[in-house]
Each structure stands twice: as structure tokens, then as C-alpha cells.
Amino acid sequence: MHTTINYRYERSASRLTVGAHLFGILGLVLLLVWLLHYRGGIDYDSDNSDRVFNVHPFLMFFGFIFFAGEAMMAYKTVMSRHKVQKYVHALLHLVALSSGIFGICATFRYHDMRDIDHMYSLHSWIGLTTFILYGLQWLFGAATFLFSRGMSESSRLRIVPWHMSMGRALLYLSICAALTGLMEKFTFLRISNVLGRRESHLINFTGLAILLFGIFVDLSVALARYIMC
């Protein structure tokens, strides 16, 4: 009976992982269509402030959230020894972290070019808090699970649920940051009367794809946890 349930969850969890990949790629495609076709392109070194700004949503979703999600699922997607999975997990998170730094710099550069205050909106508060906590979680995770020869196995095992719960909360925070950011840009464009029906729907579908990516990553990790129990 127990084996049947576990098998069922395992199959479901791997379906959820496939779903997460698909929504992640869908989100990326929609985001690229939006930024390249409707918003003038992506260029960090441009004199056009809008193109500098566009680096921000691109890197924060594709660089940061997408890689962080893939890192969380590495224990299910990388068919190798646990140690290899662990290193892939840490490495993908490091890619996410590096992309996030450039993505955040892009928005500060945009604010400077347009003489806009930094850090005034709920989006910026959630976003920067998430990013700092994410950095700390990475450091704490590396210290505990990668470079901790002196720590006993049972101490590490005791930290696993906290590490997973914090990681899932951070994923949840980063999706909230992404959606509040999209909502802020959407409202600006709408009030400036430059937002057509088609672009408005495109932004909404992009937001939904990002949200579904987060949910599918979260569920696949949660069900993986149920299998482990």
C-alpha cells in the first residue's frame, strides 16, 4: 500500500517538474515577445533608458527566478549521485544570484537616468528583501551542506526541513516580487495611455506563466518531500 502511494506521488512529482519547465519556458518566451516586440529591446549599455530598464525583468525572471526554480528541482531532474545533485543545486543557485545582481543594477541605472527615487515601491521592498535573504540562504546552505566537515550528519539532517521551507518561502517571495513588478509597469503604461489590449493581455499571460512556474516548482518539491518521509 505504502509503495503504491509513493510510486503514485513520484510519478505525479515528475509530471509537476515537467509542468514547471514548460511554464518557465512559456514565461520566458512571452516575456521576450513583450520586451523585444512591444518595449523596444534589451540593452544594458544603451542611451535609451527603456532598453536599460528591460534588462531588469529579463534577468530577474530568466536569470534569477528560472534558475532558482531549476536549482530547487535539481534533486529530481539530475539523474546522478546525491553529491552531484547537491553541487548542481548550489551552482544553479549561484547563476541565479549573479544574474540577480546585474538585474538589480539595471533598475538602479534606469532610475538614475530618469531621475527617479530608488526603493519607494512595495515591489522594490519585496524584491530587495528577497534578494538579500536569498543570498544569506545560499551562504548558510553552502556552509552547512557543502563546507561543513566538522558538522555531524544528524545536525545537518535537522537543518534540511528549515533549509527547504526557507527556500520555498523565498521562491514564493520572488514570485510576489515579479508579479508586483509587472503590475507596477502595467499600471504606468496604462495610465500613460500606451497600453493596447493585445499588450495588456500579453503582460497578464506572462504574469500567469511566471506564477504557474512558481506553483509547479513548489508542488514538485513538496511532493518530493512527501516521498522522502
Added chain:
Amino acid sequence: MHTTINYRYERSASRLTVGAHLFGILGLVLLLVWLLHYRGGIDYDSDNSDRVFNVHPFLMFFGFIFFAGEAMMAYKTVMSRHKVQKYVHALLHLVALSSGIFGICATFRYHDMRDIDHMYSLHSWIGLTTFILYGLQWLFGAATFLFSRGMSESSRLRIVPWHMSMGRALLYLSICAALTGLMEKFTFLRISNVLGRRESHLINFTGLAILLFGIFVDLSVALARYIMC
């Protein structure tokens, strides 16, 4: 050893539950200060469209999200038999559902008064989808766990992780809906030049309190699950 870990988690989970209550109440207080002091009050039958609108954030947070969170934590907070906890869980979700219906009606009434399109923004898409799924989850949950005499115990047990995972995803969705809603209103007010520094910070702190409520509810339920395993 195992007992020690479980005890540790149990204590942590109940601390998280206390944290969730505190952030929920903090969110409510901040929201009320914002709506009553800065935004002119809350009144469904008013001729002033802003006061009609204010019913929406009030009922969607205090009525819908807060009660839904309390319902999710009922298995930890209600010190009684499992059956009583189950009925309290279902009843609190029903209160959340009913409040949500009035909260959504308020925003449709506001749109009609101001001649604004319905359902154009990402906030409205996420919000209504969440609410419909939440209603379905309630019906499915009631059919499975309250009125299912013909169903075997093992079938019900197999549905529990799905019911919990769906519930947690819905909590996550409803927090995203709340934050995108706050972000939308924030941006409108900012562009209309009616948003002072103090009110802007108040809105951000309200958003953070709602977000932390969601995270604490989610973590307390997740750790409860680890104890059950």
C-alpha cells in the same frame, strides 16, 4: 532522537502559528489605518465611489485571506478532537468564501460607478482565478472529507497531500493577488500625485505584513506536515 526532532518541530510550528496571528492582526491594523485615515473610510452603500472601493481590500484581506489562513491553521490552534478541528476548518473557509464574494462585488460596483472596464489587469485575473479555484477546492474538500460515507479511509488519506498542496498553492495565489492589488492602487495614487511619503510607507508595510502572514501560515502548515510524517 526522532522524538526530539519532532518535539523541536512541534514547538517551532506553534511559534510560527503565533507569528502568523501577529502578522495577520498587524496587517489588519495597518490596512484599517490606511483605509479609514488616508482613504476616506469603508462603505458599500456610499455614493462616494472611493468608499465603495475600500470595501474590497478590507474584505479580501480580513474576510478572505485572514480567515482562510486561520482555517488552514485550525488543526494546530483548535485544541479539540480531530472531527471538531475539521468542522472548524471547513467553517472558517466558508466565512472566507462568503466575505470574498462581497469583496469582489464591491470592486465590480466601484468599476460601474466610475465606468472602468472589468477584469483588465493582472491583479483581477489572478484574483478571480484564485477565488474560483478556492470555491472548487472547498466543494471538493467538503465532498471528500465531510460528506463521503462511501469512500474508504485509504482513498481519503491518498487525497490529503493533494488537498494540502492545493490549499497552500491557493494561499500563495491569494497573497499574490493581494500584493498585485496593493501595487496597482499604489501606482495609481503615485501617478495622481496624491501619495505622500507616509502613506506610501504605510501601504508597503501593509503589503509586507500580509506577505509575512502568508509565509508564516505556510511554514506552520509545512512543519505540521513534517511532524505527521
